Amino acid sequence: MIGVEARKQVWRLRTYVGLALVAVIPVVFTVAFKVNPPHGSALGLFDLTASGINIPIAALAGESAFLLIVVVSLFAGDSVSSEAGWGSLRYLLVRPISRNRLLGSKLLIAAALAVVATFAVSAVGLAVGTVAFGWHPVTTPTLTTVSQTGAVGRLALATLYVAWSQAAYLAFAFMLSTMTDSAFGAVAGGVGVGVVSQILNNISALNGTSYIYPTHYVDAWQSLFFQHGWRTSGMLNGIVLQVPYVVVFLALGWWWFNRKDVLS
Numbered sequence: 414m415i416g417v418e419a420r421k422q423v424w425r426l427r428t429y430v431g432l433a434l435v436a437v438i439p440v441v442f443t444v445a446f447k448v449n450p451p452h453g454s455a456l457g458l459f460d461l462t463a464s465g466i467n468i469p470i471a472a473l474a475g476e477s478a479f480l481l482i483v484v485v486s487l488f489a490g491d492s493v494s495s496e497a498g499w500g501s502l503r504y505l506l507v508r509p510i511s512r513n514r515l516l517g518s519k520l521l522i523a524a525a526l527a528v529v530a531t532f533a534v535s536a537v538g539l540a541v542g543t544v545a546f547g548w549h550p551v552t553t554p555t556l557t558t559v560s561q562t563g564a565v566g567r568l569a570l571a572t573l574y575v576a577w578s579q580a581a582y583l584a585f586a587f588m589l590s591t592m593t594d595s596a597f598g599a600v601a602g603g604v605g606v607g608v609v610s611q612i613l614n615n616i617s618a619l620n621g622t623s624y625i626y627p628t629h630y631v632d633a634w635q636s637l638f639f640q641h642g643w644r645t646s647g648m649l650n651g652i653v654l655q656v657p658y659v660v661v662f663l664a665l666g667w668w669w670f671n672r673k674d675v676l677s
Contacts, residue, residue, distance in 0.1 A: 418518040419525075427491060428526060431484040435530050438480065439472035439538030447545045464549035466564045468542025469535040470571070470638060476534050477575045477631055478611065485527040485579040486603025490586035491596040492519040493670070512671050520587055520663070527583055531576035535568055553638050564638075571634035574648055581627035581658035582607050588666035591673070630654060 422428060442461070450462050461467045493516070551564040559567070586603025593599055610628040613619055623629050630651030637645075 415518045415521060418522045422488075422492070422522045422526065427487055431487050431526075432530055432533055435476060435480060435484055436533050436537045438476055439468055439534060440541050442472055442475075442538070443468050443541045443545045460552075462546050464551050464561075464564075465542030465544070465546040466539065466549075466551050466561065466568065468546070469538030469568055470551075472534050472538040473531075473568075473571060473575055474632065474635065477578065478628075479607070481531060481534070481575070481579055482582050482607035483600075483604050484530050485583050486586040486600045486607070488526040488530070489520075489523040489583040490590050490599030490601075490603050492523045492587065493590040494593050494596040494599045513667070516591070516667060516670060523587060524583060527579055528576045531579070532572055535572045539565070539568070551638070555639070559638070567637040571637055574634045574651065575631070577655060578627075578631045578651055580655040581662070584659045584662035584666075588662040588669075591666040591670040624650070625654070627654065627658060 446461050446468075451460075461471055548561055550561055551559045553559065582603045585606050586599050589599035589602040590596070607628065610626040614623050614626045614628050630647055633647030633651045636647060
């Protein structure tokens with residue numbers, strides 16, 4: 414079942430479009446800074462032209478706030494609702510496949526595609542950045558020099574963290590996908606949660622509650638590069654924060670789908 418679902422999802426146009434969207438940003442960054450090098454630091458980070466490793470770091474920071482949310486919501490929100498919209502969902506369930514197994518396989522593939530999309534940002538950025546600006550150590554804003562292998566290791570950890578930081582949006586879009594036949598509505602719901610979370614997180618009057626919003630710790634991985642030492646407390650908080658959202662949204666989606674009249 415998982416293999417069939419993987420082939421079905423991977424070969425769909427929206428998968429190629431989503432992956433292309435996240436991969437093109439580091440290419441644009443690289444071309445822009447190669448053609449028109451900035452003077453001093455850029456984007457509030459460090460000199461992006463000093464090392465090719467800086468490009469994926471900047472791209473990851475730029476895309477995690479919105480574009481990755483859109484792509485992750487696309488993969489999750491389209492997974493079940495598109496089948497319902499096409500009328501093929503009922504035929505899948507006529508076969509000896511349980512609803513739980515069907516949902517599990519679709520969720521697993523959607524999550525895998527979300528992880529691939531996040532790593533595509535770093536991998537493409539590292540490749541094009543190295544070609545354009547060379548393979549040099551990274552000098553952080555605190556004037557700490559990190560070796561190439563050390564910087565790539567931190568980048569891999571940061572990429573994993575950013576991928577997990579999208580879990581709440583993925584779970585919410587997947588939940589909506591089990592409740593509606595409109596793939597657009599499910600995708601828009603996942604994106605909407607991300608946008609609303611960012612707006613609420615930036616309202617100063619709500620600072621006392623900002624730690625409960627899914628986007629609050631999305632940039633915590635930057636402490637791996639932008640501060641002295643490894644300060645991972647923010648990352649640990651961000652990892653834990655996603656858990657209740659994932660559990661609640663997926664539980665609601667599973668409950669709804671198992672009581673839903675799909676075969677009528």
